[in-house]
Amino acid sequence: MSTNKNAILRYQTLDKCFRNPGKRYFINDLIEECNEALFDYDPSNSGIQKRQIYDDILFMKDSKGYNAPIEEIKEGRSVYRRYSDLSFSINNQPINESEASQLKEALMTLNRFKGMPQFEWVNDLSTRLESSFGLLTSEEPVIGFENNPYVSGLEYISELYRAIIYKTPLKIVSKSFTKNNTEEYELHPYYLKQYNNRWFVFGYNVSEGKVFKKALDRIESINELKIEFINSDINFEEYFEDAIGVTLKESQKPQKVKIRVSKDLWPYVQTKPIHESQSSGNKENLKTLEKGYIDITLKVILNYELESKILERGEGFEVLEPLELRCKIAQRIKTLAKKYV
CATH class of the missing domain: 2.30.30 (SH3 type barrels.)
Incomplete structure (x- = not known):
């Protein structure tokens, strides 16, 4: 269970306890109630400790939480807690800063689907949430995701x-x-x-x-x-683990591909690997940067998408192995060059 879901279940359970006028809830009672609620939702849950309940109570009382009117009443050496106003409930309060932040992040994710067929409801939902909860939004987009809404299908x-x-x-x-x-x-x-x-x-x-x-x-x-x-x-x-793109044949096996990368291009390839199998070898191999290049290896299936990745790097890439791929790239470059002669 996620941490956020855990917290929400605890807050709801504590809220129910603090609103109950028929029972006094001491700290061990609160722990028992919360653990029971967590276990009912997820039997594998290991439960919580006293420190967590104290932290939850502080959060609920804080203005950044629910501003809950939780009072402490001594009974002998023990203390039980309840709402001083039994009509109070966290479910009747405006969303707090933490919830607003989480909701904004969720809206940003939803907005990625705006304009896509079958997701027209996102536009309406986003507007309703922003209006209902008074979320601050920018009229201008402040984050862009790679997407082409004009693609057919x-x-x-x-x-x-x-x-x-x-x-x-x-x-x-x-x-x-x-x-x-x-x-x-x-x-x-x-x-x-x-x-x-x-x-x-x-x-x-x-x-x-x-x-x-x-x-x-x-x-x-x-x-x-x-x-x-x-x-x-x-x-x-x-x-798809051993492939770039979507072109695979059942009989194909991944092969070792060795590529010589220019010194100027290396920082971009280092920070954005071509494939998860990319390796630049040991420290000795890195010393070749002084000569203007570095050799990297991949273990991938040979396909059209791999060729395209190599060609889009232009003169910054040279395929060393396997010979089959080197010859294929060379032939495509020759065919392309003829169009510009």
């Missing part, structure tokens, strides 16, 4: 997502960019992935008898099929 994201969650087979009609025709096939969808501002769906294509990918911008229609869903045991996080 975004309208299918929600439908495909639901089909994956509810294991619903689909009949998909799509068009080809290379052939002037459409194709229809039965797809059992498993995974949605975005790469380079394009969305792709991965699933089992019955006619081909294998898992394949389809770009959403090629889809023309989607319809649900009332048939049994074919499950997959593929872990797609691991499936």
Whole structure:
């Protein structure tokens, strides 16, 4: 359970105790009530200690918390706590600074989806929350995320997502960019992935008898099929672990790729690795920077996206190994150069 959810459950439990006029709640009683509430929500919860309850009470009393009128009443050597105003409840109070901060962060995340098909509700929800809770917002955007709302096929994201969650087979009609025709096939969808501002769906294509990918911008229609869903045991996080992008073949294995990086380009490659497998070797290898370069290695599947990553670095990259990839890059550069002669 997250820390925030833990805290909310404790505050709600303490609020209920402090409003109860029929029972005196000493510190051990409060601990017991909170632990019971936490355990009911998550049986694996290990519970809380006395120090945490004291901190929670201080927060609830603070103006940055709920400004709660908690009074301490001595009974012998012990002390019990309750609200001096039993009509008070934290649920009747305006949101505090901490809650407002968390809500603003949530709104920033939601606003990433503004303008996307199937997410029109975000615009209305954001406005309602900002108005209801008096959240300060900037009229001008202050943070930008990489997104292209004009890409075709975004309208299918929600439908495909639901089909994956509810294991619903689909009949998909799509068009080809290379052939002037459409194709229809039965797809059992498993995974949605975005790469380079394009969305792709991965699933089992019955006619081909294998898992394949389809770009959403090629889809023309989607319809649900009332048939049994074919499950997959593929872990797609691991499936893409050895690749850049979305182009993979079942028979491919990752290979060692050695690239010579120019000294000027190295800081950018060092702080933004091409792939998680990127390595620059030992300290001895770093000494080659004095000669104007450094050699890095990757362990990845050879595909079109890897070639594109290398080519976009221009003269700052030189493929040393494997020979197959070096020759492929050289040929593409020659073909490109002819267009500028």
